Amino acid sequence: MTTATDAETPPATDPVSQDGGNAPRGAVVLSGVTKLYGDQLAVDDLSLTIQPGEFISLLGPSGCGKTTTLRMIAGFEHPDAGDILISGRSVLNAPPYRRDVNTVFQAYALFPHMSVAENVAYGLQQRRTPKSEIRDRVTQALDLVQMRRFGDRRPAQLSGGQQQRIALARALVNRPSVLLLDEPLGALDRQLREEMQLELKLLQSRLGITFVFVTHDQGEALSMSDRIAIMRAGRIEQLADADTVYARPASAYVAAFVGQQNFFRGAVTESGAAVSSTHALVRGTAPVLVNAAQGEAAVRPEYVRIEKDPQAGSATASTDLNAARGELIGVAHLGDTMQYLVRLGDDQSLIVRRPTPDAPALTVGDPVLCTWAAHHVLLFPADDAAQEGGYVAPPTE
Template identity: 50%
Template sequence: MTEIQVGHAAAGPAAVGRPPDWPEVPAIELEGVRKDFVSRGEVVRAVKGISLSIAEGEFFSLLGPSGCGKTTTMRMIAGFEEPTSGTIRLHGMDVTDVPPNRRDVNMVFQSYALFPHMNVWENVAFGLKRKKVPEPEIRRRVGEMLEIVGLTGRERSRPRELSGGQQQRVALARALVNRPRALLLDEPLGALDLKLRQQMQLELKRIQREVGITFVYVTHDQSEALTMSDRIAVMNDGAVEQLADPREIYERPATAFVASFIGTSNLLSGQISAISGDVATVRLGDRGRVLLNGGGHRLGESVQITVRPEKIRILQGEPEGDVSAVPGVVSEVVYLGTYNSYAVTLDGGAEVTVFEQNAHDSTSTAERGDSVWLSWQPHHSYAIGS
């Protein structure tokens, strides 16, 4: 995880040239930011007019597949890429044309790039010594930061003597000891194995809360973003498809892309055949029905609906009452330890995934080839955009 110190300005309101009694402004603002590259004589639009605001002290993630523009967006915030158009503000100051070394942010990458001939203490203290911070202040700040990242007692260790997770903590401490007002992290956990990566997700969030500065985190890993973020911007093809907190994005995806990219989701299409109050009925085939909460629909309207696999129950008979009810045939059953995954083929040929916890009161004993009914509550159906 390589750390690059981008700016050296002191923390606090005076660093951005505004009186301390001004209302708090966002830590980072992007307004209509666009980035074009020229490839083989053709203009490629990597970022398509993004506008967003990141609050002071927020853990904010840019999430999306490779090539969606998330790293380019972060590099523009850091100053390593210049926007083709638009405005970037850091703590209220327009920094669109300000060079990287005058922006009060640090950037951390996936590779650690620690100095192999220096021990942990010397690596963390390196930036402070270059800025000629007094020695007593260096000792105090490095000691505090090593305690925060859980490396007290390893001050004299060389990088080769540390695990990958410990090396990452050193790189993080080296970035944070300079007291940037925002820390930009580009896929910092990608080099770690799964178990260590999951542990470090929780550690990063703990550290961010403890130091209280703004983190902007780039990842393609949905579980990382859901675990750590206060808010997530889901990016696709250079644009933000949805910006919300993790629960909103998971439970109420705004588009088909978000629904399919975040976790596992079932997408069903049909026409509204009846409306009663704020509940619409969507007909699926000859026998299936999906109940959909929310107003604003009209009879005959074609809709696309998402429902998460863990919200669905598998029943042997047709369910009664005000619930969704869709018939199908179990085409696959996969045991995954804490839960079973069922693939159910509907009458019209669509396939639905169902997750069922392996608890003592599990309701389903369905096996491959069984005819079943799928059921879920109306508030678990959600109509999405294209």
């Protein structure tokens, strides 16, 4: 990971004043921020208010503008329009080292010829902090990330997770009001990444520092964030807490990107409470369809029940229950859940997940009946961008 202090050597001055007028330290406000690369619009009139001490994630696919937004807050990119305030002060004309923020990137970029303690102390030395204070602050920073006993080691003697902790300590030793994290867990294996998610959240809770976390990994965002900003084409599609984003997504794009969904696309019924697709009439109880002739009905795999089909023939949906018949074409053991893949027809399949202890014993080739309640269905206007997100039932061969 690279920290902002490594990007350029600052003069012996303090960061931009931290009093921020009437705004509390650590508050971040983006107002109408736009960024162009040539004729390519990377960030489009984006406005966002981040509360002091908040853990907020910018989540989205590659090219959605999340990293560009982070780099503008850090000062590595300059917006073409709009304003950015940190702790109540505009920082448009402030270089990175004057912004009272530090940035942690995916690449560790620790100095290989320096010890762990020397790496952490580097930014303080550049600010000409007294040596006695440097010693105390380095010790405190290493204690925060539980790496004090490794202070005399070189980076090459550390694991990837340990190097990440050192990069965090180097960022935190300057006591920034805002910590910016750009895909910091991307280089770690899955188990270590999940451990570091917990550690990062605990660390942020202890310090009370504002964390702005950029990721394309929905699991990271859901597990750590106070709020999540789902980004699409340089704009925020939805800004809400994890429960709201998962259970009440604002669009088909968000529904597809966060978690997994089965989508049925077809004509919207007259009542607007169902979508009539080729393979099922899918009813919902909370439609968000607005003047749409074509719609998408979405249901998460964990809300679908599956059983061996007691009889052949077509299935019809009652007012509060949806049903579809098909052939089981795949079974996968995912540990605490069993995953089933069902062919509904030539052009669509359905994914089902059941808790392992309650999962039915089924064999590939079995005829199956899948059912799900109407109140678990989300209804959206048809949106091709939903295909950019999470699981969309693929066509079968």
